[in-house]
Amino acid sequence: MNSLIAQLINLFASVMLIVTFAMLSQRRILTLIHLFTLHGLAVVGATTVVAYITHQHHLYYSAGITLVLKVILIPVLLHKLIDRLNVRWDVETLINIPTLMLVGILLVVFAFNLALPIAELSTSVARSTLGIALACVLLSFMMMITRAKAVAQVIGFLAMENALFLAATSATSGMPMVVELGIALDVLVGILILGVFMFQIREQFDSLDIRHLENLKDD
């Protein structure tokens, strides 16, 4: 029975990897936010299972914080943001998704290779998911690089934070509570500031395409 529960961690981590790939290739902003919510739910699931197996109570708390913050609060904020920016039905033009996917496979291979020796050193019950978490970090990073619109980049940033959280849980059974609370607050404040930024960007350029920022002057 216990081994089956331990396998649940792997399942949640795999769901996260699938969702990360889905986010990478998703054009619609609204669907992107739904996927991000699912991403957060997978992290909450994995953390709760680790907490149940290792009997570490602080992991329950961090799972709770993640649930409130990443699954409820931030998606609601994002929904409000895209409503006010009037980009709810925006479709981003993404070119060459097959190439993106192939680069994604390479990143996953790289991350899995990188994680194997690290996971050997760890004694945590979820150490094998470290590779998946690392792959999710890299994929979210790639999503931030390849996207032109600000909202999608912010979602990429948040997904990266989710993945880092999973990496910490899988490698060391979670960070100390103080650190976790600090990060949670940082992310929340970050999203608020980025929201303000987005309004500024749109005010200035009439668009959320951050490629406009590359020009120094509007000649």
Added chain:
Amino acid sequence: MSATGVISQLLAICIALLGAPLLMGWVNQWRAWLQNRSGPGLLQPYRALHKLLHKEAVVAHGASPLFLASPYVVFSCMALSCAIIPTLSTDLPLSPVADAIALVGLFAVARVFISLAALDIGTAFGSLGARREMLIGFLAEPALLMVLFTASLISQSTSLTSIVENLAHREFAIYPSLAFAGIAFTFVSFAENARVPVDNPATHLELTMIHEALILEYSGRHLALIEWAAAIKLFAYSCIGIALFFPWGIAEADAPLALLAALPIQAVKLALGGFLLALIETVSAKMRIFRVPEFLASAFLLAVIGMLVHFLLGA
């Protein structure tokens, strides 16, 4: 080779040949119901086959023997593939003949012949359909192979019957790699069977058809054989999916009673699968042909990730 082996082998082929149009009719019936139409009835594919078999076969001028031979080649490829897929029982004397990789090869042979036959007549639609079919085929095949490799890695064998025996007999465990492979397999089966996100089986609109464009020049018994082969292909893909991802209930060697129980279990699984297929087809829109490479690249990616996850997690 035991007597039960021969019986179960014959039963597997007969069920596939006779049951495939029924599955097709079931899917079409559900599609109609879900779209608020009354539907043609479950037995419509049989009636269509009966009608076509009694009609005269008209062949275009200048058709080569290849055009005439293709329906028979395609049909026998599909029938042979059904002989090695464990539908009801894993006790199949023919299964050592071809493993999972050869099965993909069989599907490829059928595809090449039908495309060549479509090019043979020299009509615009035929060559258009053939090109599209090859485009989809060359993208779907590696993904299908990767899915089968993932299952083979878990069960340490490429023979479909041993994969099923192995997967059905293990202590129940969660395999994330199989979850990836399952999603990839679903994508591939939609593409290979010309179902809605990739191709609409009911359309004759020039710009979108793929499968229909290929068989436009066929009539009479040739068309019947090809339509029947398409139904068998759908049946075969459903059975591969069941065998890889829900293998419980498939009978084993020397168990005639389990064989009896396997029939209703398989029927229920196929009915559920057919309903889900119709549901997905109803809720999704057909995508542009230029989006198909993306769709199949995602399938390939998921299958590869499934394999990598198997190496990482060992499950």
